[in-house]
Amino acid sequence: MSLKIKALTKSIWVFHLAASPCNNCDIEILDLLTPRFDVERFGIQLVGSVRHADAILVTGSMNRKARERLKRVIAQAAKPCFVIAIGNCACSMEMFGKSYNQMECLDNVAEVDAYIAGCPPKPEAMIQGVVALIQAQLAALKKK
Amino acid sequence: MSIVQGIGYLLIGFLAAAIIGMFAHWFDRKITAKVQWRVGPPFFQPLYDLVKLLAKEVIVPEGASRFLFLSAPLFGLAAVSVVSALLIRTVIFPQQTFIGDLIVVIYLLTIPSQAVILGAFASANPLASLGGSREMKLILSYELPFVLAILVPVIKAGDTIRLGAILEHQATHGAVIASISGVIAFVISLICMQAKLAKVPFDVPEAETEIMGGAYIEYSGAALGLFKLTQWMMMFVVPFFLMMLFIGAVNWRQSWLNIVWAGIIYIGILLFMTLVRNTNPRLRIDQIMKFFWAKITPIAVVAVILAFLGL
Numbered sequence: 165m166s167l168k169i170k171a172l173t174k175s176i177w178v179f180h181l182a183a184s185p186c187n188n189c190d191i192e193i194l195d196l197l198t199p200r201f202d203v204e205r206f207g208i209q210l211v212g213s214v215r216h217a218d219a220i221l222v223t224g225s226m227n228r229k230a231r232e233r234l235k236r237v238i239a240q241a242a243k244p245c246f247v248i249a250i251g252n253c254a255c256s257m258e259m260f261g262k263s264y265n266q267m268e269c270l271d272n273v274a275e276v277d278a279y280i281a282g283c284p285p286k287p288e289a290m291i292q293g294v295v296a297l298i299q300a301q302l303a304a305l306k307k308k
Numbered sequence: 309m310s311i312v313q314g315i316g317y318l319l320i321g322f323l324a325a326a327i328i329g330m331f332a333h334w335f336d337r338k339i340t341a342k343v344q345w346r347v348g349p350p351f352f353q354p355l356y357d358l359v360k361l362l363a364k365e366v367i368v369p370e371g372a373s374r375f376l377f378l379s380a381p382l383f384g385l386a387a388v389s390v391v392s393a394l395l396i397r398t399v400i401f402p403q404q405t406f407i408g409d410l411i412v413v414i415y416l417l418t419i420p421s422q423a424v425i426l427g428a429f430a431s432a433n434p435l436a437s438l439g440g441s442r443e444m445k446l447i448l449s450y451e452l453p454f455v456l457a458i459l460v461p462v463i464k465a466g467d468t469i470r471l472g473a474i475l476e477h478q479a480t481h482g483a484v485i486a487s488i489s490g491v492i493a494f495v496i497s498l499i500c501m502q503a504k505l506a507k508v509p510f511d512v513p514e515a516e517t518e519i520m521g522g523a524y525i526e527y528s529g530a531a532l533g534l535f536k537l538t539q540w541m542m543m544f545v546v547p548f549f550l551m552m553l554f555i556g557a558v559n560w561r562q563s564w565l566n567i568v569w570a571g572i573i574y575i576g577i578l579l580f581m582t583l584v585r586n587t588n589p590r591l592r593i594d595q596i597m598k599f600f601w602a603k604i605t606p607i608a609v610v611a612v613i614l615a616f617l618g619l
Contacts, residue, residue, distance in 0.1 A: 167359065168359075171357075171359035205347045216524075244365075
């Protein structure tokens with residue numbers, strides 16, 4: 165069990181799930197892979213299929229249509245898989261909260277492991293969020 | 309050879325290919341990172357990836373053929389392990405190999421690709437079957453020039469289809485690559501190797517940006533891990549096979565320095581593969597077929613004719 169989580173923290177393959185975002189957070193996520201931040205140093209890789217993913221990065225405020233798809237995609241992931249909400253929209257729906265096409269917040273639909281706020285969050289903030297998630301997992305492991 | 313010895317060789321072949329293949333995969337990613345002005349993954353990254361994948365949940369999609377879906381990765385892994393064991397045994401005891409092992413190796417080297425096709429079609433996903441059909445067309449494209457290129461060392465070594473005899477011939481008469489036909493055939497086989505390993509520009513079966521992992525799209529956990537391991541082992545087995553056929557540099561009986569020399573050549577081949585991968589766009593499948601059938605195959609035929617003439 166401990167080896168499993170340790171290997172997982174050293175090689176996080178992320179799947180990028182855009183649930184009706186404005187694309188700003190998505191651009192910042194792709195920034196993480198550029199030479200300036202290069203998250204492949206920590207074994208983080210973008211993958212194309214949700215079956216390969218260890219973490220799902222959700223961006224956007226999730227409208228009516230996206231909600232059903234998001235539920236299905238998250239259910240398709242192989243466990244253990246973390247869900248990370250990126251940007252104010254995914255964390256709290258922000259100013260779209262009272263809009264006619266929004267139903268509920270992301271954490272009512274899926275179990276979110278980390279919230280990274282910002283509009284859009286800086287790449288540094290995302291790295292910090294992922295590091296906090298890893299540390300929380302390792303700390304939970306030590307308690308056991 | 310007793311059963312115990314056979315299992316021992318198989319274990320050695322598997323471990324050697326797995327360890328060197330993981331190194332090759334790390335090297336590939338590191339050089340890619342350097343080309344893109346990044347830092348790149350740590351040395352043990354392939355090991356972390358493999359352990360993580362082996363520990364994850366395996367999902368069999370609804371409507372998939374369960375037996376075929378789960379056994380396809382094993383076929384590929386078994387075939388690569390056998391090839392690796394055969395090649396390593398040939399290098400250690402060149403006299404003791406059987407006649408026709410060259411043909412066995414060529415056969416076994418296509419099984420990983422066929423395992424990918426089987427797994428893709430068994431997974432009941434339209435994108436996966438698209439990847440599977442592309443992989444099939446890819447095999448049809450590169451297999452003929454690959455076999456033609458391999459005919460050149462066979463002719464040079466005096467019409468023998470025994471790997472050990474080809475190695476011994478090169479130890480006494482010089483490497484195959486030191487002739488015109490040898491150079492042409494070696495370059496052709498390097499290009500075919502790129503297609504065999506499904507690397508850019510020939511990575512249409514998995515094409516991440518258009519069909520999202522293609523043949524592997526439904527695979528998760530240990531099954532995906534075994535497929536990845538097979539791919540990495542192929543990165544050791546195929547270059548090693550070509551080095552035995554064309555360069556003969558793995559002949560350690562003459563001097564121990566030859567092993568170092570073989571290592572340097574192997575890293576050179578890996579570097580070539582990685583740089584080609586990083587400086588080329590992905591070709592469409594029809595372009596690949598045209599490239600192999602209209603351009604590479606005629607050149608391979610010319611190489612075979614030159615070899616017959618003794619050039």
